[in-house]
Amino acid sequence: MPLVHAKYTVFTLVMTGKYDETIQTEEKTIGGLLDELNKKYPGFKEVFIPPEYKIMNLRTMITVKRVGMPPFGVVDPNTEIKDGDVILFW
Amino acid sequence: MTGKLYGWKGRILRVNLSSGKILKQDLPKDWMRDYVGCRGINARILYEEVKPGIDSFGPENKLIFGTGPLEGTPIGMGRVSITTRSDRGCIAEGGFGGFWGPELKYAGYDYVIVEGVSEKPCYIWIDDDNVEIRSAEHIWGKDTFDTDRMIKEEVGDFNIQVAYIGPAGENLVHSSLVLTDLCRGGGRSGCGEVMGSKKLKAIAVRGTGGVQIADPEEYGKLWNQIFQAHDHYNTDDHYVPIYSVWGSCGMTRMFSFTGSLQTRNAQEAEFYRIDDVCAEKYFEKYALRGTACFCCPYAAEGKWHEVRDGEYAGTKGKNMWAGSNFAFTALIGNANLAAAVKLVDECNRLGMDQYFVAYSIAWAMECYEKGILTKQDTDGLELNFGNHRAAVELAEKIAYRKGFGGILALGVEKASQKIGRGSDRYKLTVKGLELEMMPWRNLYQAALGNATSETGPDHTKWYPPYPSNPRIATPELLKELGLDLDLKSVFNTRTTDGKAKFMKFRYDSTTFIECLPSCVYMIRGRLGIDFRPWVKILNASTGLDFTLGEALEVGARVVTLERSFIVREGYRRVHDSVPRRMREEPLGAQFYEPLTQQKFDIMLDEYYELQGWDRETSIPTLRRLKELRLEYVAEDLKKHGLEVK
Numbered sequence: 001m002p003l004v005h006a007k008y009t010v011f012t013l014v015m016t017g018k019y020d021e022t023i024q025t026e027e028k029t030i031g032g033l034l035d036e037l038n039k040k041y042p043g044f045k046e047v048f049i050p051p052e053y054k055i056m057n058l059r060t061m062i063t064v065k066r067v068g069m070p071p072f073g074v075v076d077p078n079t080e081i082k083d084g085d086v087i088l089f090w
Numbered sequence: 091m092t093g094k095l096y097g098w099k100g101r102i103l104r105v106n107l108s109s110g111k112i113l114k115q116d117l118p119k120d121w122m123r124d125y126v127g128c129r130g131i132n133a134r135i136l137y138e139e140v141k142p143g144i145d146s147f148g149p150e151n152k153l154i155f156g157t158g159p160l161e162g163t164p165i166g167m168g169r170v171s172i173t174t175r176s177d178r179g180c181i182a183e184g185g186f187g188g189f190w191g192p193e194l195k196y197a198g199y200d201y202v203i204v205e206g207v208s209e210k211p212c213y214i215w216i217d218d219d220n221v222e223i224r225s226a227e228h229i230w231g232k233d234t235f236d237t238d239r240m241i242k243e244e245v246g247d248f249n250i251q252v253a254y255i256g257p258a259g260e261n262l263v264h265s266s267l268v269l270t271d272l273c274r275g276g277g278r279s280g281c282g283e284v285m286g287s288k289k290l291k292a293i294a295v296r297g298t299g300g301v302q303i304a305d306p307e308e309y310g311k312l313w314n315q316i317f318q319a320h321d322h323y324n325t326d327d328h329y330v331p332i333y334s335v336w337g338s339c340g341m342t343r344m345f346s347f348t349g350s351l352q353t354r355n356a357q358e359a360e361f362y363r364i365d366d367v368c369a370e371k372y373f374e375k376y377a378l379r380g381t382a383c384f385c386c387p388y389a390a391e392g393k394w395h396e397v398r399d400g401e402y403a404g405t406k407g408k409n410m411w412a413g414s415n416f417a418f419t420a421l422i423g424n425a426n427l428a429a430a431v432k433l434v435d436e437c438n439r440l441g442m443d444q445y446f447v448a449y450s451i452a453w454a455m456e457c458y459e460k461g462i463l464t465k466q467d468t469d470g471l472e473l474n475f476g477n478h479r480a481a482v483e484l485a486e487k488i489a490y491r492k493g494f495g496g497i498l499a500l501g502v503e504k505a506s507q508k509i510g511r512g513s514d515r516y517k518l519t520v521k522g523l524e525l526e527m528m529p530w531r532n533l534y535q536a537a538l539g540n541a542t543s544e545t546g547p548d549h550t551k552w553y554p555p556y557p558s559n560p561r562i563a564t565p566e567l568l569k570e571l572g573l574d575l576d577l578k579s580v581f582n583t584r585t586t587d588g589k590a591k592f593m594k595f596r597y598d599s600t601t602f603i604e605c606l607p608s609c610v611y612m613i614r615g616r617l618g619i620d621f622r623p624w625v626k627i628l629n630a631s632t633g634l635d636f637t638l639g640e641a642l643e644v645g646a647r648v649v650t651l652e653r654s655f656i657v658r659e660g661y662r663r664v665h666d667s668v669p670r671r672m673r674e675e676p677l678g679a680q681f682y683e684p685l686t687q688q689k690f691d692i693m694l695d696e697y698y699e700l701q702g703w704d705r706e707t708s709i710p711t712l713r714r715l716k717e718l719r720l721e722y723v724a725e726d727l728k729k730h731g732l733e734v735k
Contacts, residue, residue: 009343009370010332019365058326058559058615063348070532070584070681071348075560088347090332 001026002083004033011060012089015041030062031077033087048089049077063088096304097159097632098122103199103221105214107288108149108206112221117200123634124719127158127200129183130605130648132173135203136181137651137723142658142730146177146280147262147287153204155194155253155293159632160606162195162301164313168384169607170194170253172268176280178522179659181544181652186253186269186276187383187391187609193251196297204290213241213254213292218299226291231257233439234269241294254292255282256441258489262286264501265446265524269438273409274383274391278443279523279545304633312627319617320387327558327615334388337380338412338611339369345416349680350529353420354475355452356518359529359677361420367427372410376431381408383609390611395431402428407435416527417448422455423475432482440489447488449524450498450505451481456516463509469493518669521546521661528555530672531682535580535589538693539596542666544652552596553610554618556580563619571620571638584682586689590696597701598645605644646701647718650710653703654723658730663708666694704735711735 007020027033031049038045048060056062062074065086081087104113117131125131132154144150154173160166170191176182194202197218204214211230212223229240234256242248251270259266259282266282267275303309318324322331332340342364345351349359365371376397382389397405410431418430437444451473457463458473465472469487471480471494487495497505503522506514518525523546528536539552549555556577557563563577575595579588599621603613606628617623625641628634636644656665668690676683698705702714712734715724727734 007343007347009368010336010340013370019370057328058561059328059331061328061344063344065347068681086347088344090328090344 002028002081002085004081004084005086006037007086007088009088009090011047012044015044015047025081028080029077030074030079030081030087033081034077061090063090094302096302097628098127099195099198099200099301101199102201102203103216104203104205105221105223106205107208107212107223107290110223112223114199122159122632124644125648126602126605126628126644128156128161128169128605128607129171129173129185129601130644131158131201132156132171132183133181133648133651133655135201136173136175137655139203140175144175146175146179146284149205149207151175151284151287153281153284153288153290155202155204157191157195157200158605158607159628160608161200162192163303163309163631164385165316165608165612165627166192166384166606167386167609167612168192169604169609170276171604171607172277172281174281174284175659176545177264177283178280178546180279180521180546180656180661182277182280182284183545183652184277184279184281184548184550186274187386188251188271188274189384190251190253190270190295191607192384193295193297195301196299197295198297198299202293204285204288207287208289211289211291213290213294215245216293216295218297229291230260233257234441235272235439237292238272241292245294245296247296250294250296252292252294254441255285255290256439256489258440258442258499259283259286260291261489261491261499263442263489263491263499264504265443267441267443269441273407273438275438275441275443278446279548282441303631305630308630309627312623312630315623316612316617316627317387319615320612322388325615326562329558330388330614333390333611336369336373337392337410338390339372339392339410339415341412342368342415342419343370345412346420349532349677349682351416351420352525352527352529354423355421355449355456355516356525356671357456357675359532359680359682361423363425364420366425367415367419367430369410369415371427372415372431375427377410386609386611388611397428397431400428402432405432405435407431407438409438410434413527414444417444418481421448421452421527422478422481424478424481425476426478429478429482433485436482436485436489440486442485442489445526446501446524447485449518450488450502451484453502453506453513453516453518454484454494454498457509457513460516462511462513467494467509515670518671519546520667520669521665523547525669530668531584531677531685532680533583534586534685534689534693535583535593535596537668537672537685537690538589538593538697541668541690542593542694542697544649544656550600550604550610552593552600554613555596556583556592557619558615562616567620571622573619586692590693590700593697594700597649598642601645601648602641605648643718647720650701650703650714650718651720651723653701653708654710654715654720654727657707657709657732658727661708663694663698663706666708707733709734
C-alpha cells in the first residue's frame with residue numbers, strides 16, 4: 001500500500017481546507033487516488049477528470065515528485081503511483 | 091489604406107525639454123503597416139533618431155511612450171510601450187497596463203517623444219490639445235504615491251492619468267521604473283533612470299476624445315470570442331482560473347514544487363519555507379480585493395493588500411505578482427511574508443524594479459555568506475539569506491544611493507566589478523541586466539528567450555514558454571495555421587530540440603501582440619497558438635487587411651530592428667549568454683543538469699539561422715533585412731562599419 005503525500009494548492013486547497021496530507025492508499029494509479037479523494041472531498045475528481053469528457057481536464061494539473069527523478073506532469077489517469085510520491089493537485 | 095484613420099489617432103507629440111518646444115506631427119502611414127504601433131513604431135523611431143554611442147543620460151537620448159491602434163479599445167488592456175537607449179547601450183523597452191495609455195489616445199496622440207534635458211525638474215501636462223511643461227521642483231524627491239496625489243491635486247482632477255518616476259529614477263539608479271496607478275510599473279531595462287536624467291518627474295494626461303473603430307460589429311464579436319477564452323469556465327488553459335481568482339502569484343507553490351523557483355540566488359530551485367510565504371498565505375493574511383488593468387477580463391495582476399499587525403504594520407499597496415512573491419521570498423531566502431509585502435511596497439513607492447532589487451540583495455547575501463563581503467562593506471548589515479530586516483533597509487539605501495546601497499544601485503554587473511574579489515562568480519545578469527524569475531536549467535526555451543532578448547532578460551518578449559496544454563495545439567491546427575512546430579519537443583523542456591523554432595515563433599507572435607497592443611497575459615490557451623483572432627480584431631479595428639503571415643512578419647521585423655539597434659551599439663553573439671551558475675551548477679535535488687554552453691550553442695545557432703542573423707556575430711544578414719523591408723537598416727549598419735553579410 002503506497003504512502004503518498006498529497007499537496008493542495010489554489011482551488012484544491014479551498015476544496016480540502018488543507019495545504020497537504022499524508023495518505024496510505026490501496027489505490028495503484030492516479031485515477032484510483034482521485035476516486036479515493038473524491039469520497040473524502042465530493043467533487044474533487046471531476047475537477048481533474050470532468051465526467052462529460054472522461055479525460056484529464058485542460059484547466060487543472062497534477063504533478064508528481066518521485067524519488068530519484070525530476071518532477072513530472074500527469075496526463076494519463078492510469079499513471080502508477082509509488083510509495084513516497086509527493087503529488088501536487090493544482 | 092483608406093483616407094480616414096481608424097484605430098490610430100495619427101499624431102505624435104514631441105516635447106523637447108531643453109528648448110521647451112512642443113510639436114504635433116503626423117504619424118507616417120507606412121509605419122502603421124510595417125510596424126503597427128506601440129513597441130514596433132517605438133523601435134522604428136528610436137533606431138532612426140537615437141545615434142549609437144551617445145550618452146544615455148544626455149540630451150541626445152529620447153524617451154518614447156507608445157500606444158497602438160487597439161489602445162483605448164477593450165482589447166488594448168491599456169498597454170503602453172516605453173522605449174529608450176539604456177545606460178548599458180542596448181535598447182530599453184518595457185511598459186505597463188492600466189489607464190494611462192487609453193487616456194493618451196483619448197487626448198489625441200499615439201506617441202509622446204521626450205527629447206533633451208530640462209534644466210529643472212518638470213512634468214508634462216497633456217490636456218487634449220493643450221500641452222505644457224510645468225515645474226515639478228516641489229514634487230522632486232517625492233515617492234510615487236505622493237507624486238500621483240500631488241499632481242492630481244494641482245490639476246484639480248482625480249480622474250486624470252499620470253505616469254511618473256520615484257526617487258530611484260531621479261537618482262539614476264539602475265533598472266528604475268516608470269509607474270502609473272501607484273503600482274503598475276514598467277521599463278525595468280532602463281527607462282526610469284533615463285526619465286530621471288531628463289529631470290522629467292511625470293507625464294499627466296487628460297483625454298476627452300475616443301477611438302474610432304472601422305467595423306464595430308465585427309470587433310464586438312471578436313472581443314466576445316477573446317473574452318470567452320479567458321472566462322473561468324470556458325477556458326482551455328489551466329493557468330487562467332488561477333490567474334483570474336488568485337492573480338499570477340497563485341502559482342508560487344507549484345513553481346517551488348516543480349523545482350522552478352530561483353532560491354537563495356538560484357543556488358537551489360525549491361524553497362523549503364514556501365508554505366509560509368505562498369499565495370494562499372498572502373490571501374489569508376494580507377490581500378484585500380482584486381485590481382485589474384483597462385478592460386482586463388481576468389485581473390491577473392493581483393490585489394490590493396495591507397499588513398495590519400506586526401513589525402511591518404501599516405504597509406499598504408498592491409500587486410504581488412508571481413515574480414514579486416518569488417523574488418522577495420525564495421530568492422533572498424526570506425520566510426517572512428509581511429516583509430515580502432513591505433519590499434514590494436518599497437519598490438513601488440521608490441520606483442525600483444523588484445527583480446533588480448531582489449537579485450542585488452541575493453547576490454550581496456551570497457557574497458556575504460561566502461566571506462567576499464563583510465560588515466565593513468555593508469554598513470554593518472548582516473546580509474545572511476533570510477535576514478528580511480536587512481533586505482528592507484538595503485532596498486531604501488539602493489533608491490537613495492546611501493552607503494553600500496550606492497554600490498548596488500549600479501546594478502549587479504557593475505557592483506561586482508567594483509567589489510571584485512571573485513564576486514562576479516555569483517552575479518546573475520545578461521547584457522548587464524538582472525534575471526527575472528523564469529527557471530533556466532529546467533526550461534531551456536526560457537533560457538534561450540531570456541538570453542537573446544535585446545533588452546536583457548524580459549519574459550514578456552516571448553511569454554508563454556509553451557502552449558498551456560499539448561491538446562490545444564493539435565497537428566491539424568498547426569497544419570491549418572501553417573506552423574512548422576514540433577510541440578512534443580517543446581514540452582520536453584530539458585532538451586535542445588525544437589526550442590529555437592518555438593522561440594522564433596514566440597518572438598514573432600508575442601511582439602506582434604505587443605504592437606497592437608495587448609497584454610501577454612491574454613496569449614493564453616488556443617489564443618497563444620492560433621493568432622487569427624488577433625489579426626481579425628486588428629483588421630476590424632483599423633479597416634486594414636493583414637494576413638496571419640503579414641502579422642507574424644511585423645513581429646519578426648520589429649525584433650530584427652531591435653537586434654540591429656543593439657548590434658550597432660556593439661552587442662554581439664557573446665552577449666546572448668547564460669549566467670555561469672546556470673551553465674556550471676546542477677540542481678541536485680531535482681536532478682536538473684546545468685544548461686552547458688555546448689547545449690546552449692546548439693539552440694543559439696539554430697535560433698540565429700531561423701531569424702536570419704549571422705551565426706558568428708548575430709548581425710542580421712542582408713537577405714533577411716531585405717525580406718523584412720529593412721533596407722535602410724542595412725545601409726545604416728554598413729555606414730557604421732558593420733559587416734552585413
